Amino acid sequence: MARKPQIGPAADPELLILSSLAAGPNHGYGIMIDIAEGMQVTIGPGTLYTAITRLVEKGLVAPEPGLGRQRPYRLTEKGGKHLETRLADMRRLASFGLRRLRTA
Amino acid sequence: MNRRRRIAALLLFAYPAAWRREYGKELLSILVARPLSMHVAIDIISNGLWQRTRATHPSTLLGLPPLAAIVISARTQVAIVRPTAMTFPTMEVIVMSSDWYAVLAFACGCWTALGVRTPAQSPAWAAARMSLAASLPVTLGAILVAANLTDGSLAATITAGASPWMVMVAPLVRLPLWALWGSAGGSLGRWILRRLRPAATA
Numbered sequence: 101m102a103r104k105p106q107i108g109p110a111a112d113p114e115l116l117i118l119s120s121l122a123a124g125p126n127h128g129y130g131i132m133i134d135i136a137e138g139m140q141v142t143i144g145p146g147t148l149y150t151a152i153t154r155l156v157e158k159g160l161v162a163p164e165p166g167l168g169r170q171r172p173y174r175l176t177e178k179g180g181k182h183l184e185t186r187l188a189d190m191r192r193l194a195s196f197g198l199r200r201l202r203t204a
Numbered sequence: 205m206n207r208r209r210r211i212a213a214l215l216l217f218a219y220p221a222a223w224r225r226e227y228g229k230e231l232l233s234i235l236v237a238r239p240l241s242m243h244v245a246i247d248i249i250s251n252g253l254w255q256r257t258r259a260t261h262p263s264t265l266l267g268l269p270p271l272a273a274i275v276i277s278a279r280t281q282v283a284i285v286r287p288t289a290m291t292f293p294t295m296e297v298i299v300m301s302s303d304w305y306a307v308l309a310f311a312c313g314c315w316t317a318l319g320v321r322t323p324a325q326s327p328a329w330a331a332a333r334m335s336l337a338a339s340l341p342v343t344l345g346a347i348l349v350a351a352n353l354t355d356g357s358l359a360a361t362i363t364a365g366a367s368p369w370m371v372m373v374a375p376l377v378r379l380p381l382w383a384l385w386g387s388a389g390g391s392l393g394r395w396i397l398r399r400l401r402p403a404a405t406a
């Protein structure tokens with residue numbers, strides 16, 4: 101059962117989309133399903149396309165020529181580096197917090 | 205199915221036309237493929253309005269607050285214009301002669317020069333355009349007074365006893381001043397751009 105997005109970096113639509121596209125190109129609906137199944141987070145279609153618009157503008161994601169009404173999007177090289185940096189930051193933060201919790 | 209498609213197509217009108225041309229078909233196909241709940245409708249409308257705000261020119265966005273202030277002053281019967289000996293045609297619109305208005309014109313010029321998501325435009329013209337947008341209620345009000353379509357108290361609020369033709373011209377008289385403020389703001393915007401992206405502006 102998918103849950104509503106929560107506040108925090110793990111529910112950031114842009115980060116979720118970038119993570120989903122790290123596996124390969126996918127179209128909007130496919131990204132929504134992938135995030136709902138993989139992260140149990142539901143992103144509304146409006147929120148999804150607002151995030152995709154921003155990512156395309158920043159050059160982190162690029163549309164690919166597609167057949168039919170659904171156009172696939174792929175992670176650009178810049179997008180891959182951005183995702184790696186963000187995830188590494190999150191991992192550092194998580195390990196720092198967990199270390200402090202264990203010593204408390 | 206057809207009804208859902210019609211509702212989905214209607215919801216898409218919350219988005220600006222340019223955005224719909226780029227992403228409209230994709231979003232429509234998602235909306236048609238899944239249940240259309242109230243949550244989804246709110247999500248589409250709020251994001252559509254956000255995209256409209258992003259696509260709106262700074263001069264329109266910054267022209268709205270003074271426009272609202274002028275409408276509110278007219279509604280609350282506060283004089284929105286007053287005679288002055290400083291400028292021809294000896295009328296001034298109170299909101300448009302405040303320091304805040306100069307700050308808005310300056311911000312409009314700066315924002316326009318930064319060129320965030322909007323097509324390039326002269327900062328001076330953007331500030332003048334903002335001023336023209338803000339002065340619409342005054343101009344419309346003066347036209348109503350000139351055509352004898354308002355009651356006496358509203359007419360007195362709008363024109364402060366002066367000729368409605370003078371009131372119509374009053375916001376235009378100060379346009380060069382707002383263009384000047386916009387130009388100054390534009391200089392700041394260009395300076396910021398040079399500092400942030402030296403290669404892009406070289």
